[in-house]
Amino acid sequence: xxxxxxxxxxxxxxxxxxxxxxxxxxxxxxxxxxxxxxxxxxxxxxxxxxxxxxxxxxxxxxxxxxxxxxxxxxxxxxxxxxxxxxxxxxxxxxxxxxxxxxxxxxxxxxxxxxxxxxxxxxxxxxxxxxxxxxxxxxxxxxxxxxxxxxxxxxxxxxxxxxxxxxxxxxxxxxxxxxxxxxxxxxxxxxxxxxxxxxxxxxxxxxxxxxxxxxxxxxxxxxxxxxxxxxxxxxxxxxxxxxxxxxxxxxxxxxxxxxxxxxxxxxxxxxxxxxxxxxxxxxxxxxxxxxxxxxxxxxxxxxxxxxxxxxxxxxxxxxxxxxxxxxxxxxxxxxxxxxxxxxxxxxxxxxxxxxxxxxxxxxxxxxxxxxxxxxxxxxxxxxxxxxxxxxxxxxxxxxxxxxxxxxxxxxxxxxxxxxxxxxxxxxxxxxxxxxxxxxxxxxxxxxxxxxxxxxxxxxxxxxxxxxxxxxx
Amino acid sequence: xxxxxxxxxxxxxxxxxxxxxxxxxxxxxxxxxxxxxxxxxxxxxxxxxxxxxxxxxxxxxxxxxxxxxxxxxxxxxxxxxxxxxxxxxxxxxxxxxxxxxxxxxxxxxxxxxxxxxxxxxxxxxxxxxxxxxxxxxxxxxxxxxxxxxxxxxxxxxxxxxxxxxxxxxxxxxxxxxxxxxxxxxxxxxxxxxxxxxxxxxxxxxxxxxxxxxxxxxxxxxxxxxxxxxxxxxxxxxxxxxxxxxxxxxxxxxxxxxxxxxxxxxxxxxxxxxxxxxxxxxxxxxxxxxxxxxxxxxxxxxxxxxxxxxxxxxxxxxxxxxxxxxxxxxxxxxxxxxxxxxxxxxxxxxxxxxxxxxxxxxxxxxxxxxxxxxxxxxxxxxxxxxxxxxxxxxxxxxxxxxxxxxxxxxxxxxxxxxxxxxxxxxxxxxxxxx
Numbered sequence: 001x002x003x004x005x006x007x008x009x010x011x012x013x014x015x016x017x018x019x020x021x022x023x024x025x026x027x028x029x030x031x032x033x034x035x036x037x038x039x040x041x042x043x044x045x046x047x048x049x050x051x052x053x054x055x056x057x058x059x060x061x062x063x064x065x066x067x068x069x070x071x072x073x074x075x076x077x078x079x080x081x082x083x084x085x086x087x088x089x090x091x092x093x094x095x096x097x098x099x100x101x102x103x104x105x106x107x108x109x110x111x112x113x114x115x116x117x118x119x120x121x122x123x124x125x126x127x128x129x130x131x132x133x134x135x136x137x138x139x140x141x142x143x144x145x146x147x148x149x150x151x152x153x154x155x156x157x158x159x160x161x162x163x164x165x166x167x168x169x170x171x172x173x174x175x176x177x178x179x180x181x182x183x184x185x186x187x188x189x190x191x192x193x194x195x196x197x198x199x200x201x202x203x204x205x206x207x208x209x210x211x212x213x214x215x216x217x218x219x220x221x222x223x224x225x226x227x228x229x230x231x232x233x234x235x236x237x238x239x240x241x242x243x244x245x246x247x248x249x250x251x252x253x254x255x256x257x258x259x260x261x262x263x264x265x266x267x268x269x270x271x272x273x274x275x276x277x278x279x280x281x282x283x284x285x286x287x288x289x290x291x292x293x294x295x296x297x298x299x300x301x302x303x304x305x306x307x308x309x310x311x312x313x314x315x316x317x318x319x320x321x322x323x324x325x326x327x328x329x330x331x332x333x334x335x336x337x338x339x340x341x342x343x344x345x346x347x348x349x350x351x352x353x354x355x356x357x358x359x360x361x362x363x364x365x366x367x368x369x370x371x372x373x374x375x376x377x378x379x380x381x382x383x384x385x386x387x388x389x390x391x392x393x394x395x396x397x398x399x400x401x402x403x404x405x406x407x408x409x410x411x412x413x414x415x416x417x418x419x420x421x422x423x424x425x426x427x428x429x430x431x432x433x434x435x436x437x438x439x440x441x442x443x444x445x446x447x448x449x450x451x452x453x454x455x456x457x458x459x460x461x462x463x464x465x466x467x468x469x470x471x
Numbered sequence: 472x473x474x475x476x477x478x479x480x481x482x483x484x485x486x487x488x489x490x491x492x493x494x495x496x497x498x499x500x501x502x503x504x505x506x507x508x509x510x511x512x513x514x515x516x517x518x519x520x521x522x523x524x525x526x527x528x529x530x531x532x533x534x535x536x537x538x539x540x541x542x543x544x545x546x547x548x549x550x551x552x553x554x555x556x557x558x559x560x561x562x563x564x565x566x567x568x569x570x571x572x573x574x575x576x577x578x579x580x581x582x583x584x585x586x587x588x589x590x591x592x593x594x595x596x597x598x599x600x601x602x603x604x605x606x607x608x609x610x611x612x613x614x615x616x617x618x619x620x621x622x623x624x625x626x627x628x629x630x631x632x633x634x635x636x637x638x639x640x641x642x643x644x645x646x647x648x649x650x651x652x653x654x655x656x657x658x659x660x661x662x663x664x665x666x667x668x669x670x671x672x673x674x675x676x677x678x679x680x681x682x683x684x685x686x687x688x689x690x691x692x693x694x695x696x697x698x699x700x701x702x703x704x705x706x707x708x709x710x711x712x713x714x715x716x717x718x719x720x721x722x723x724x725x726x727x728x729x730x731x732x733x734x735x736x737x738x739x740x741x742x743x744x745x746x747x748x749x750x751x752x753x754x755x756x757x758x759x760x761x762x763x764x765x766x767x768x769x770x771x772x773x774x775x776x777x778x779x780x781x782x783x784x785x786x787x788x789x790x791x792x793x794x795x796x797x798x799x800x801x802x803x804x805x806x807x808x809x810x811x812x813x814x815x816x817x818x819x820x821x822x823x824x825x826x827x828x829x830x831x832x833x834x835x836x837x838x839x840x841x842x843x844x845x846x847x848x849x850x851x852x853x854x855x856x857x858x859x860x861x862x863x864x865x866x867x868x869x870x871x872x873x874x875x876x877x878x879x880x881x882x883x884x885x886x887x888x889x890x891x892x893x894x895x896x897x898x899x900x901x902x903x904x
Binding site: 043044045046047048049050051052053054073074075076077078079080081082084085086091092093094095096097098099100101102109112113116120132133136137163164165166167169377378379380399400402403452453454456457465 | 473474475476477478479480481482483484485486499502505506507508509510511512513514515516518519524525527528530531532533534535536537538539540542543553554557558560561562563564572573574577578602603604605606607608834852853871873
């Protein structure tokens, strides 16, 4: 497979039949995937959503001792300011392209940026992130890099994130990981297999990643993380690992597959460790790689026992729960809710692709759920759907919870929740418990606020603005 | 002249325009660009503006064409037509403002034609040309306000008859001025207290009706460089005169001067004005008296560096210098005001021996402050690192601010001075204890 030697990876619409616009029967969706006839859909009304540039930055900011150069106008670097100030980002420069640069080209600015980055930070790697203006103007980043590379000793890694090539924002993850494979793997030396496994983490915060690392440490598993707090050496040594696992297969699969197909590092696909069963399965599968099954089973038993004692029985019995999280997390949380005897009355996932086909089938069989909503953001659809379902609890993120709470529905946001592992289960259950105990805020919001949509819209079917793409 | 910038704090023109439109009640922004533009503003603008919120119509809820490759290659006007039509159906609003991003402007979509279509069908839809590469966030405010004023008749009743004692306020940029709501609220309060009717045009209760009243004002009050072209336009178009205070008034002296200046232009009775000013100055003095113990105990008379946009940075500096007695070592102005503006500022402060520098580069700002021997820094969250290195307290007064939750606190006027004293005091004290 030479995809990683191309300028960019294939877009997910082509590679994984991914889509981010759907509201309808789960069965129909599964069937379309099965028969390979999933039609691409577009929206005739849409709201702004996270794009590939923002997701590319998510990955790059995990690499310490690096500098990011955003090659574009100042607005494209706004999200980076947030990352940096949230203590989850690396230093950056922006070439600050203006109208003139847009017409005359901005090569010199890129050179200035690279030289400043080198002088001020002495980084181990410099990432150059492209933006729509650069893509449309066809600026030739590659030749600047060739020129500069003769003078500098540091890898200059371009990421051709144009901001409009794919509707699936997770493509941004692919773009970044693709650049690691194309530009950084060749700098490593292939040796015999080492005794560590690769853990590819993409969107997990430093805090959550630490918890996952702790589980591995408790099991005595040596790991090599590519994610928050890693550096170029972690990327390089991944080619000699025993195996690769990704915290979320939808996010890290690209790199895992390159390692499998070109460097003989097996890719072990395991479920994202959210919820009791998935966490136990995660622990067991990893332990199997290193013949530590017995220790693992003991560990799992101990943890599960402790958990059972902490979870109030009947808390969620028959309660209707709506879940809106990233794909893997949503599907796992759905299992957890069912395990606790709750009813999953609706889900929204940010995109769907054929990697998740098995999980989707599983989902179809095990829930009474009729419809699935596929959207990144698109609050107007979300409000329409959730209002009609009227769940007892809505589990989302702050950015969407703020809107649903105004409907008077009890809300939980998982942005700063533990989420993963057994501790994650405990913490989510606690949040649900508090929510059921006191929902004064949601009542207050319902009486005092309107949503900015016409009543007319709320009455229409939620997929009114989703149409099949006409080529 | 635009340079490469390190650790940048100022976003693009589109974001400034978007922040402005969001702040008008009943205005529905429609972004004609790639999907991420609005979210970049949310993450790197709203959330960093004292942890601002999505409010009624921001965050993930902004109408956007989300153009993809197809629209880049073949043009996006039909996508925009469709989006405008559907936004009218889905989202309730009094005016729909199409904002264009870099992509669609480079591709050359004929956006005015699309809005004209909607207007001809009787819908209140207008367009502002706002590609990010055309300028910075501050200019986005100026461009948006001017453009909206030029299109008032497209969405609201334009009041052309003059209303005595009515003023419009220009120059405070929503979200870029982290304290914009509190600042505008205080300015409204102090002017209303002397009998002036005030349209702040942005924020609570300020919608299309107030914008329609713009031409009927007796006076336009400008409190930053960015309001000057707006006042200029209104003077040419509607004959409304302007007065420029050039910075946000902070504290007893400047606030009283501010009120007197405007009262004079409006020919208000001295009596009422002086009575109010006296009452407020006495109130302020009462609180300043309470804070004297802390002033001396914790060594408030410090040399300081201040970093921020011209309007608030200079306003705060003036208050710290007089009457608080602090010593300014370096003032770093981060908005890209033009030569005329820079000249004016240098002249206004020339006999005060202030070291005024114009720079928006986060790294250069850090280095500049590092060289000074300051005992206090007022700036943004980006200045936290240099404050740590120098081991001095940092009070966050300018964008970006991530460490505080700011709702209606302001630093303008009399109340603002009290807020500033409390925050400054708490910051200094906490560093010592």
